[in-house]
Structures are given as structure tokens and as C-alpha cells.
Amino acid sequence: MAAKMNEELIYEILSVVEEIPEGKVASYGQIARLTGWDKNARLVGKVLSCAEYYGNYPCHRVVNHAGRTAPHFMEQRKLLLEEGVIFKENGCVDMGKCQWKEEG
DNA sequence: GCGGTGACGGCCT
């Protein structure tokens, strides 16, 4: 299986995103790496952009490597605050404390 | 088949 179909990728991503605990956030690259698409973290984001179309997934718990929230998804920040995620004054997530670790 | 795009990552400053 050299090239997974994008639909497979979608379910893999959503499965990982669903594993993210409350009060924690994961980077696209982190999820991409778990799905085997470490080179295409942006594809992960594109999938998450329509994740709600596939079902109710905590796509708001996913941010970029800078801890930044999605440009067209400002509600994400509010949702994360409700989950207990710490935000900096500049609007970035406190990665050092809230970045999710798959290892536990 | 080609060119442009992007919910990104990594390195440098």
C-alpha cells in the first residue's frame, strides 16, 4: 500500500484527532506524522477544514506548530479556552503546557 | 499536464 486514498487519510486523521484529550492541543504535523503524512501537514488541515462534514470531531483542538489557531476559525480559540487550554496574550496556545503527547 | 495555493514545518534572527 504505497499511496493511501485521501478518504483513508481522513478517517486516520479524525481517529487521531478524536484521541486528543480536553485541555490539550495537537499540531498538524504531529497528527500528520501519526497518519504517515508527515510531509503533508497542510493536507491534514485541509481535511480538518471539512472535518465537521464527516462528523462531530474536536478539530478545534488542532493548531499549527506555532500554537496559532486557524485564520478562518476564530471560534476555535473560544472553544479551547472552555476546554482549559492556556492562551498567550499574543493569541498563541501555550504549547509547553498544552501540547498533547501521544505517549501520555 | 501545468501553475498556483495552503487550517504547515523547520531553521534563523
Place this chain on the structure above:
DNA sequence: AAGGCCGCCACCG
């Protein structure tokens, strides 16, 4: 991890 720049690679027109 704050801001800037370049590089990556599938997706879309």
C-alpha cells in the same frame, strides 16, 4: 515559541 523566510507536496482550476 515570537516573527520572518523558504521549502514541501498533495489538491484544485
